[in-house]
Amino acid sequence: xxxxxxxxxxxxxxxxxxxxxxxxxxxxxxxPKLMLVGxxxxxxxxxxxxxxxxxxxxxLMGFLDRIGLSREEVYITSAVRSRPYKWGEKKExxxxxxxxxxxxxxxxxxxxAHAPILDYEIExxxxxxxxxxxxxxxxxLAGREKKITDVRGTVLHQPVxxxxxxxxxxxxxxxxxxxxxxxxxPASIFYNRSLLExxxxxxxxxxxxxxxxxxGKEH
Numbered sequence: 001x002x003x004x005x006x007x008x009x010x011x012x013x014x015x016x017x018x019x020x021x022x023x024x025x026x027x028x029x030x031x032p033k034l035m036l037v038g039x040x041x042x043x044x045x046x047x048x049x050x051x052x053x054x055x056x057x058x059x060l061m062g063f064l065d066r067i068g069l070s071r072e073e074v075y076i077t078s079a080v081r082s083r084p085y086k087w088g089e090k091k092e093x094x095x096x097x098x099x100x101x102x103x104x105x106x107x108x109x110x111x112x113a114h115a116p117i118l119d120y121e122i123e124x125x126x127x128x129x130x131x132x133x134x135x136x137x138x139x140x141l142a143g144r145e146k147k148i149t150d151v152r153g154t155v156l157h158q159p160v161x162x163x164x165x166x167x168x169x170x171x172x173x174x175x176x177x178x179x180x181x182x183x184x185x186p187a188s189i190f191y192n193r194s195l196l197e198x199x200x201x202x203x204x205x206x207x208x209x210x211x212x213x214x215x216g217k218e219h
Contacts, residue, residue, distance in 0.1 A: 011117045023082050041080075060133075066200070079140045115162075155181055159177050
């Protein structure tokens with residue numbers, strides 16, 4: 001499934017005032033085995049247009065393999081569709097100091113700018129469960145009071161946040177309840193390797209839940 005080009009154009013226009021670059025569409029089937037919601041694309045993703053195709057994407061593919069799924073069976077998206085960046089300095093081997101762009105966490109204004117895109121995907125992608133990767137995806141859908149350290153590895157059944165209107169900057173709750181499964185972002189293990197064990201435990205719980213869903217459909 002792909003969002004309408006007109007909606008993508010709205011998203012690109014709304015995020016113009018902020019320090020971001022590029023635009024990456026979400027991707028996957030309309031009825032996936034699960035839906036994955038990350039934070040924002042990085043440098044690799046804006047260059048090839050494929051969500052989660054950089055270093056974090058390599059980790060994510062390994063996580064999917066652990067629960068017996070492939071990229072083609074899931075829908076992958078993020079709270080923000082452009083790459084938020086900040087300028088920094090890097091020292092080359094020659095000793096030359098050059099300026100370059102580094103990834104950063106999207107801020108609330110950027111999340112609001114692309115909220116209509118994720119709202120559309122949540123409504124139209126028929127996934128049995130939505131896996132939020134990291135705090136940004138979790139708070140965007142489940143509310144800002146939710147913390148990944150408190151709810152990771154558990155199934156939440158609740159309404160999700162939806163932008164009230166294109167002209168508004170506040171969220172309201174959907175009438176429909178969704179199944180959410182929060183876990184850490186794949187990139188988190190680059191900074192804290194000990195989180196890998198927690199992610200593996202979460203994935204094992206997710207796999208059990210998916211198997212229970214499958215068995216329920218078979219009976």
